[in-house]
Amino acid sequence: MSVRPLTPTFTLLAAVLLLLACPAYAGDDWMPPVRDATVQKECGTCHMTFQPGFLPARSWSRMMGSLSDHFGEDVTLMNDKIEIIRAYLTANAGDVVNQGRAAKYMHWVAPGGTPQRITENPDFLRKHRFPESVWKDPKVVTKSNCLACHSSAERGVFK
Amino acid sequence: MIRRLMLAAVVAALPLVVIAADARRDAILADYAAKARAVDPGATAFSAQRGETLFRTKWTGGDPRTASCTACHTADPRAPGQNAKTGRPIEPVAVSVNPKRFTDPATVEKQFTRDCKNVLGRECTPLEKGDYITFMAGQ
Numbered sequence: 001m002s003v004r005p006l007t008p009t010f011t012l013l014a015a016v017l018l019l020l021a022c023p024a025y026a027g028d029d030w031m032p033p034v035r036d037a038t039v040q041k042e043c044g045t046c047h048m049t050f051q052p053g054f055l056p057a058r059s060w061s062r063m064m065g066s067l068s069d070h071f072g073e074d075v076t077l078m079n080d081k082i083e084i085i086r087a088y089l090t091a092n093a094g095d096v097v098n099q100g101r102a103a104k105y106m107h108w109v110a111p112g113g114t115p116q117r118i119t120e121n122p123d124f125l126r127k128h129r130f131p132e133s134v135w136k137d138p139k140v141v142t143k144s145n146c147l148a149c150h151s152s153a154e155r156g157v158f159k
Numbered sequence: 160m161i162r163r164l165m166l167a168a169v170v171a172a173l174p175l176v177v178i179a180a181d182a183r184r185d186a187i188l189a190d191y192a193a194k195a196r197a198v199d200p201g202a203t204a205f206s207a208q209r210g211e212t213l214f215r216t217k218w219t220g221g222d223p224r225t226a227s228c229t230a231c232h233t234a235d236p237r238a239p240g241q242n243a244k245t246g247r248p249i250e251p252v253a254v255s256v257n258p259k260r261f262t263d264p265a266t267v268e269k270q271f272t273r274d275c276k277n278v279l280g281r282e283c284t285p286l287e288k289g290d291y292i293t294f295m296a297g298q
Binding site: 073 | 222241242243244245246247269273276277
């Protein structure tokens with residue numbers, strides 16, 4: 001039996017099928033990453049640049065209006081920066097994206113609710129039932145430190 | 160040949176980049192010196208030793224999780240740190256290993272405001288800020 005070389009069309013078809021079969025890239029777990037430079041700098045120097053898809057627009061709006069008490073810390077910014085960040089986060093919020101992982105998170109948000117902690121969403125809790133020792137690992141520090149275990153989290157891949 | 164020329168150009172430009180960074184840091188220091196004299200006309204020159212004390216002291220006025228600057232920046236300024244509250248890694252703060260340090264006035268001022276409130280429970284004075292940068296510039 002002779003082996004025929006793969007035609008370009010076949011190779012392309014195979015690549016597309018493979019991509020569709022791989023949920024991290026094409027389906028459920030994908031969370032569009034932050035692409036705005038201001039948001040990356042101002043929201044990403046102290047903690048991971050969390051994707052806006054994890055919270056509804058009204059949550060982000062509330063957060064941007066309460067930076068003087070941001071989880072107990074005063075992280076006040078100049079007003080022009082605040083407005084750039086608010087515009088980006090609300091335009092890309094979970095209830096705006098409303099597909100893939102974002103839709104799963106939004107499923108648990110009460111109508112009109114303005115949750116602030118991503119780590120309290122039942123979809124997060126469901127996937128993070130670990131013994132206390134895991135959370136106490138010095139690399140982890142806090143539940144919101146996605147990058148400790150998901151090294152590509154900031155790029156939207158939570159493997 | 161062209162590659163080699165380009166390499167030579169890059170190597171020749173490197174010290175210029177460092178000098179530009181040093182100039183920006185000097186400007187920030189000059190600004191803090193002027194502010195320190197505005198508070199106290201007899202203010203002394205910045206001191207690396209006082210900067211080190213500020214860096215290492217365990218304060219009691221701030222967040223107990225971050226009693227000193229070393230809680231996040233570690234006891235060795237040349238080593239990478241880790242944010243004690245969020246776990247995010249932090250690049251070394253010593254200028255010798257990280258020449259970009261203390262070169263953007265807005266970032267420096269924003270971070271002093273946040274970090275001093277966290278650690279000391281109050282703002283740092285212009286003298287303390289100048290001392291801190293002077294210490295790190297010699298590290």
